[in-house]
Amino acid sequence: MASDTKDADPLEDCLLILESGEVYRNPTEVKMSQIVLPCHANHCGELSVGQLLKWMDSTACLSAERHAGCSCITASVDDIHFEHTIGVGQVVNIKAKVNRAFTSSMEVGILVTCEDLFTNCHWKVCHAFGTFVARRTEAGKVQLKQVIPHTQAEQMEYSIAAERRRMRLIHAEIITDLLSSSTAQLGECQEFQGAVPAERTQVESVELVLPPHANHQVSTFGGQIMAWMENVATIAASRLCNAHPTLRTIDMFHFRGPSHIGDRLVLKAIVNNSFKNSMEVGVCAEAYKGGEPLRHINSAFMTFEVLDSDRKPCTLPRIRPELVDGKRRYQEAIARKKIRLDRKYIFSCKQTEVPLSVPWDLSNQMYLSYNNVSALKLLAARNNWMLSSEKNKVSLYTLEENHVLCFKIETHVNVPAEQTFHLLSDLSKRHKWDKHYEQCDVINQADEEDTIYRVATPSVSKGGKGQDFILLASRRKPCDIGDPYLIALRSVTLPTHPPTEDYTRGEVLCAGFTIWAESSTVTKISYYNQATPGVLPYISTDIAGLSSSFCSTFSSCKQYLEENRDSLAALHPSAL
Incomplete structure (x- = not known):
């Protein structure tokens, strides 16, 4: 059952040495270790899941209370998948820490691993997220202090916690909609x-x-x-x-x-x-x-x-x-x-799998949207980007990770962040500043936050065929002060729009914009993409330093945004 390779620990990060020379440890982190005794086991000699749930809830609650400074109650625990069972005599290690605090609730990440004392093997059992609410005190409702992420792993969890919270708040609605659309097809x-x-x-x-x-x-x-x-x-x-x-x-x-x-x-x-x-x-x-x-x-x-x-x-x-x-x-x-x-x-789905696109329909819309936004947030949270070139205040960064080349383009505009978000959200207008968007049509306006487009791009070689992409665009406004606006893009497949002979079907795994308000009038725009086979031909000369088409494209983007900074009333409602 166990292997001597340890699973990746989503709650564990490289050690951070503070200026004082001390090793950083998350102040909300709580660890519990329990040896499994016969009284904890079921008839098969395995740890009862009920007992494990009790230990998980206790550890997570202690972490929440350490952050809140007052009593907390369990509001929910997200879906849990148990990868392994745990036997009598083995040790259960539970680690919990607060990923993010909202007004009076907070998300706590819970990691359960198992340890065999005789073989020194470790393996992951499950990973879960609990939501805890701070109880009212005599002074009234508790206003939780914000969590400040210090490491890359903490920044990733902090960022995605907002998207997970959004999913929890609409969980009942999602299930109702999916059941009504699915049961009609069950017969x-x-x-x-x-x-x-x-x-x-x-x-x-x-x-x-x-x-x-x-x-x-x-x-x-x-x-x-x-x-x-x-x-x-x-x-x-x-x-x-x-x-x-x-x-x-x-x-x-x-x-x-x-x-x-x-x-x-x-x-x-x-x-x-x-x-x-x-x-x-x-x-x-x-x-x-x-x-x-x-x-x-x-x-x-x-x-x-x-x-x-x-x-x-x-x-x-x-x-x-x-x-x-x-x-x-x-x-x-x-x-x-x-x-x-x-x-x-x-x-x-992994980057190495072909096709990269996954089928889109109403039954998986919310999870595709969640995955789309989360992938962009994870990419944006990376802290080892390398500056490749800089021209006219447009910076190009690259990052090679897991054999995938990623790139980021960054610039500033004198346009309020919300207006920048509205203008960039409507991909059908992108041809006005991006020559690669030869044609862009709305296929499906799924809801206010998700739209599916067909984008056609010109050929990169003389006499060659152009490419087209079926893209899901997922938009998010900031969850809290200090969060960016987000426009996440990824490829999906639709039976109504199969590949055609006129175009080569390209694919985008993870791309999009993060839009940060640096002041009431100045906005930082960061554009991310990954060099998949469909994208690589358009960027290879820039990455190699042989051209500066990115620079000219984003200079055009700045000009477009600044010329339309007062055109909010003229925007299509779907972009809002």
Whole structure:
């Protein structure tokens, strides 16, 4: 199960030596190490996921409270994928730190690794992000201090935290839209001869919240609620397969309200659907006290597998949905599986894979947009750019990383940042300053922030064919003071726009603008791109220092922006 190579640690960065000579350590960082004892394990001798969730929640909460300086509560935990199980006698190492603070909430990154003391092997178990909210004090609502990133890794997490927060805030809306668009295509349920009735997997359990289940704020410990939910979900999964299931993924935990000592927690679980090698279990937690009505505390969807002696997934029995709401849950489970596969495919695409583009449709729009913006933020957060040339106050930087050549062009304009953002957002106007944008047409106005364009570029060689690109443009306004405006670009594929004989189809993996307000009238523009095969012919002479077309292009860009600095009213609404 373990290898002696250690997984990349997204919470770990190179040591930073301060001017005082001390080694920098993030002030919010909290570490917990626990040896797995038999009392922490399940019947298979592996660490119970419920116990692990408790340890993760405790560590992350301590990190949040270290930053806030007051009590904090768990608001949500993002999707978790468990890569490995952990055995008795092994050591669990949990590291948590605050990535970014907003008004009264903060994102905490949580990394779980495992250590075998006898072989000195380390491996990654899971990586998650929790959101914690600072509790009101006697003085009123807490205004959290900002996190100041010191290392490149901290800067990356800080930057992407804003995009992850955006995704959390619209999570319910995304799921609703995706389910409504997906379930319409699922059709009627198939025949279920020989399938296991879903009612057989149904579990309902009641827990009385006692003082040992409460946290230091006298509310039910969030990790304890998640552990109880995992317990009933495991029982439901076991009833379908008559075997010991292994939990692989958990969809987001979202706490909708608190519970307290003396509450009765009603935990319900049922298998919504089973696929060839996995099953989805829906689980919810509700609370009541005395004759009060039930209060919805939390809900989640957990995906289980059953592994054989070689640790390979077994084929699972089919499920027959129950009569009342079973068909709806059955179809929604299919839609959620599609969402997970789409998201996994989008997030796992590498620069070395061809094609670079991924298919775009309504079911993956939000995740493609998130990935598009996050990729640009990661590229912008790199701190080892090298200046290649500078002319007329336009600077060209390069960066070679993982065998990919990246470049950045930077300049300043005497135009307010918001106006610069609006003018550069509309790619159909880019031909006015960029000769490479011979033609640009809007294919799909997905929403206010995402537009798909077809861009045609001229041939770089005499008599050759031009290139065209199908580009997703994702726009973002600043999440907070000190954040830039962003215009992220990447290639996508659309069945309605296949490659044609007249053009060679080019691809862009990660490109776009960051727009920083340096004052009310001065803006710094940084343009990023990666030298993919479709882009390289247009930039090779500049990178080699044989031409300065970038300089002239961005001088034209400055002129265009300054000439149109007062033309906001004339812009197309989609650019706003």
